[in-house]
Amino acid sequence: MGNPKAFLTVPRQEAGYRPVEDRINDFGEVEQTLNSSDRRTQASRCMDCGVPFCHWACPIGNKQPEWQDMLYRGRWKDAYRVLEQTCDFPEFTGRICPALCEKSCVLSLSIHEPVTIRENEVAIAEMAFREGFIRPVAPVRNGRTVAVIGSGPAGLTVANQLNRKGFEVTVFEKDERPGGLLRYGIPNFKLGKTVIDRRIRLMEAEGIRFRTKTKVGRDISANEVAGAFDAVCIAIGCEVPRDLPVEGRSLKGIHFAMDLLAQQNRVLQQMNVPKKEMILAKDRHVLVIGGGDTGSDCVGTSNRHGAASVTQIEILPKPPVDFNPETPWPMYPQILKTSSSHEEGCSRRWGLATNRFVGERGVLRGVEVEEVEWTPAKDGARPSMRLTGKKEVLQADLVFLSMGFVNPVQEGLLAELGLQTTERKTVSVDAAGRTSRPGVFACGDAASGASLVVRAMASGRATATAIEKYVTGKQMSDSL
Secondary structure (H helix, E strand, O other), X not given: OOOOOHHHHOOOOOOOEOOHHHHOOOOOOOEOOOOHHHHHHHHOOOOOOOOOHHHHHOOOOOOHHHHHHHHHOOOHHHHHHHHHHHOOOHHHHHHHOOOHHHHOOHHHHHOOOOOOHHHHHHHHHHHHHHOOOOOOOOOOOOOOEEEXXXXXXXXXXXXXXXXXXXXXXXXXXXXXXXXXXXXXXOOOOOOOHHHHHHHHHHHHHOOOEEEOOOOEOOOEOHHHHHHHOOEEEEOOOOOOEOOOOOEOOOOEOEEEHHHHHHHHHHHHOOOOOOHHHOOOOOOOEEEEEOOXXXXXXXXXXXXXXXXXXXXXXXXXXXXXXXXXXXXXXXXXXXXXXXXXXXXXXXXXXXXXXXXXXXXXOOEEEEEEEEEEEEEOOOOOOOOEEEEEEEEEEEEOXXXXXXXXXXXXXXXXXXXXXXXXXXXXXXXXXXXXXEOOOOOEEEOOHXXXXXXXXXXXXXXXXXXXXXXXXXHHHHHHHHHO
16 A cells, blocks of 8 residues: 555546547547556545455455555556456446445445546556556367356456367357447447457467357258257346336337447447338437436437437436435445436436327327336335326427336257246256256356346356366366
8 A cells, every 4th residue: 555645645546438529529438547656546446445345345356455556556467467367358347337336435325536447447458558567378288168148248258268268169149240239239439349359359369269240040050050069158148128118109109228338339330230120319319218328428419410309217216316325335326317318418307107199190209208206115024115196298209218127048059958037038057157058058147137247257267166166077087
């Protein structure tokens, strides 16, 4: 701990966002960076707590106090070496993680100014790439093979971990390029795709094979894949969106959120998108149904298209501002969140249920909503909702449904492999990620349902360890 009193004298300094009038005209990353001197100063604020709750809150167990101290001392390379021990892709998490670590920082509790852990993390990662600290490694091969189905954050983590341990890894991806949710679900203004391409090139240089535009269970037999490799890991994510089957759902102008986000990312990467399928918000009155991060991404994308207006509604009540007694420190606080996209222009409303879509000649013109009241439940049960009868029609000729995901897995793939599923139709796995079929594992959203990128990565690391133990044990058994 280089400066034990820095937290008393150095205020929290965030890099902040590019000016709205600048960033609203492009899809470049909105977040700015501090210079290296200021970044080191921010790292000095880490108190090296006796019980590091930042480490406790991090799904992948990052050792924040250690690399913060190294960063403060200017030991950038050492800081990266510690960081990469627990985080496979800090250039991703440093950009898009909601920073559970910061919410549990002791400085968040005491003075409401946690250490800028997330920004420090991405600064270390970018310095490592820029200065050549990150170079391809040449693992000693062990003669065993693993197939990973899906190249989102969980699949890439499994592939990276096992490749470094000597396995020959082949990643099957149904889309044009690797990355899954990172590439097709997260806007460029939060995660530039050149960042993903840089990591994929490194992984290829280290020997990982990517087979894109190959959907296992359709383009290639799942049983064929299972028979050709020593182990298989299913990491296909959670891609089936929750629908809203109310009157008028078939009107033209209603889309799932991911239809917009994935399409926009394809356009920016110069992938082919048929003109008749293009979703454009220019001069349209946009309504986003769903108050989460994906809905916020639709807000930012619509604003960049030049929407006439953007409104985001949520059926749940408005969260508390600054502090929620139901989620006290060091828990992740369920409080009002205002994203960079919201700052760019958006009307937000809470406690509204969608009754029906209103149209004219098959085209959407508005959405009838109704105010709801929520009654807190006792003994931890779910709160109850009551319709109030207060209805109104919101003007909208373009709607994006952003209400989460269901049925996250490809049932054909699972049926072919004979795998069991849960009631939510996720892959049924044990604590080690093992499915009901020997040699077949599952991780990330495919096993847990939709969650955070960092949790998918944590699941990928744990499953990679389980696969290594399984294959190693099988190899020893075969040799007896």
